[in-house]
Amino acid sequence: MMHPDTDALFKSLADPTRRALLERLIREGELTVRALTDQSGVSQPAVSKHLGVLKLAGLVHDRRDGRETHYSARPEGLAPLVDWMNFYGRFWQGRFDRLEDLRKRMDQ
Numbered sequence: 300m301m302h303p304d305t306d307a308l309f310k311s312l313a314d315p316t317r318r319a320l321l322e323r324l325i326r327e328g329e330l331t332v333r334a335l336t337d338q339s340g341v342s343q344p345a346v347s348k349h350l351g352v353l354k355l356a357g358l359v360h361d362r363r364d365g366r367e368t369h370y371s372a373r374p375e376g377l378a379p380l381v382d383w384m385n386f387y388g389r390f391w392q393g394r395f396d397r398l399e400d401l402r403k404r405m406d407q
Contacts, residue, residue: 305379311356312380316341317349321358324372331367 312318320335332350336343350370353359357376362369 305383307356308358308376308379311352311358314349314352316345317353320346320349321353321372324359324370325374329362329369329371331369333367335370 312321316339320339323335323338324330332343332347335350336346339346341349350359350361354361358373359370359376360373362371
């Protein structure tokens with residue numbers, strides 16, 4: 300079963316623009332909304348909205364400095380996704396192992 304945080308995380312990462320913004324913050328570090336808008340191909344209000352979704356999902360942190368807002372990535376926010384992937388990775392590996400055993404028995 301997915302934790303509610305995981306659901307919000309998946310929904311926030313479903314959008315390619317949000318993924319691109321997060322990837323850029325991870326790669327380049329803290330950036331202003333203006334810097335993120337300049338190379339995004341998306342309007343400033345749209346970028347701000349996407350950043351709000353990422354913030355609610357726990358993937359970015361914002362910091363006000365005068366009239367500018369600076370955003371930085373919170374990689375630890377991906378922990379529920381990593382946990383989910385590990386759980387299903389073990390689940391499917393067990394299934395594949397049993398399927399391989401069955402194939403070997405059938406070949407005998």
